Amino acid sequence: MSYTIRAGDTLYGIALKYNTNVQTLLFLNPTINPFFLVVGDAICVPRRRRPPCPNGFYYTVQSGDTLYSIARRYNVSVREIQNANPSLDPFNLIVGDVLCIPRRQISCPGGRVHTVNERDTLLTLATTYNVSFNALSEANPDVDFDNLRVGQQICIPPFTPSISCPGGRTYIIRRGDTLSSIAENFVVSATEILKLNPTLAPGEFVEGILICLPEEAPV
Template identity: 45%
Template sequence: MYYNSKKPNTCPMGTTSYMIKAGDTFYSIAIRYNTTVAALIAANPNVNPNALCIGQIICIPIPFPPCPGGNYYTIRAGDTFFSIARRFNVSLDALLNANPNVNPDALYIGQVICIPGPTPPPPVTCPAGTMPYIIRAGDTFFSIARRFNVSLDALIAANPNVDPDNLMIGQRICIPGPTPPGCPAGTTPYTIRSGDTFFLLAQRFNTTVEAIQRANPGVDPNNLQIGQVICMPGIPPTPGCPAGTTPYTIRSGDTFFLLAQRFNTTVEAIQRANPGVDPNNLQIGQVICMPGTPPTPGCPAGTTPYTIRSGDTFFLLAQRFNTTVEAIQRANPGVNPNNLQIGQVICMPGDTTPPPSGCPTGTTSYTIRSGDTFFLLAQRFNTTVEAIQRANPGVNPNNLQIGQRICIPTAN
């Protein structure tokens, strides 16, 4: 059983004391103080990192011992002074003399020591399309690649003279940019989303994997990153729809004939509204102009405008907003629930905006993020689900919305 004392600890040599604040985790503290989670755990053997208390005192390892004329190195699993001396081609005595306050028989993962010797020259000036970066304690090529949203292969290729297994604190490397340059004519920028692959994108946008690869010669299709921007060949631009028409996004299976039937118009009227569109080459995601589509409703009192997103149905919306399908249908008499369109605005019964954030004394405001639940928040902030529910009587814990603001009880 861990004992989480709030009394100041006597921190040993090589560490400094720190008081836990709301939202702190060992991971966030390690990043802030340029150390590692392993080093924090080693410096605080009697502290449970999953049950930190506001006001609790922990010890932060001091990451940088004096190292004039040498290079810093972060201890890894299996390291000994003997193996480190051999790896860096220095004598054991020189290594011991450079680290007088380090016990060579009690090294811990994440500990920073000094490697004596001349500092290696910095790399050549980083070429266009890359930016310089200084290695910090705990950095690896893998962690740097994830932090800057680039592939590991691209990072290694941008630093041909750097040994990724022998990074030194203060060493300069080059970070390649993840975003391609301005997309050339005939292509359109596209932002990678969860689950995207070149194969699925080729199907969705009616092109080929080979065409996408040609448009993105520097992109690794096996290492696409969420938020990465690539160039998609052949995506037609969104038209500006004239008066009397409404934008419509093409979905799988759509044809002018089926659209004419669905929207009670004619193929000829759709063609007149879209003179530059080839009806035999419609592409999923393409936006056309539909004649005679009813305009966006003005929502009456007691309802709130809501913009349809991908995957929305009246059934899912009723569950999400704690209402019924029938209530949504009554609020939208002219809307076909079987033909919802992305970007279409409907009227949702009740207020879909999050409650105001004026939190009472003894609580603090918190903004809901992806994956949050009352249970996880209770663990993170060292409180209980019941206490969070009491602080938020009007909030449905089964219907938390990203961006919604709630009140979190503060620790006594």
């Protein structure tokens, strides 16, 4: 790849920046004078090696990118990107460089985390996981589903199938609910709720689950 000489550059400094050595740069650029670099001249440098990225994804620097704009795009801090790319010069991003973008763990109680790929859309996510548009939006209030980004993490809420609730009515468990708090809020006994939901254990009353409540419960 090409690099344009800047004021203050030395061959040694450029070699450090690209994780290489002076000998390699001289081999790639046999006509340059290592003691007299000319500002504005273009030299050939080896493409930077990808940094290890076990808990993130790779991003290729585009024209106009800054570290701040990349951080905002992927909802991480500049410091987190720098920590994941220790050899990165934050003031000299090179188009074509590959960065490791760390992933932030998102909260997704009762559901699963999906990492967006280049083919994902709101429709494909809803179809693949059999969830409604509204359920996806409610589980991801800060996500713009019209502008999904590769590597972005999405919470897929738990599937809530229709249930038969004869003599009662349905209720979707909310964040913070427990069997005892639901019983207290709706003035019914926990035992009565368990009888109406025989397939659920007390510890399985978690956010997003659809349950039956007695008809008289003030939902």
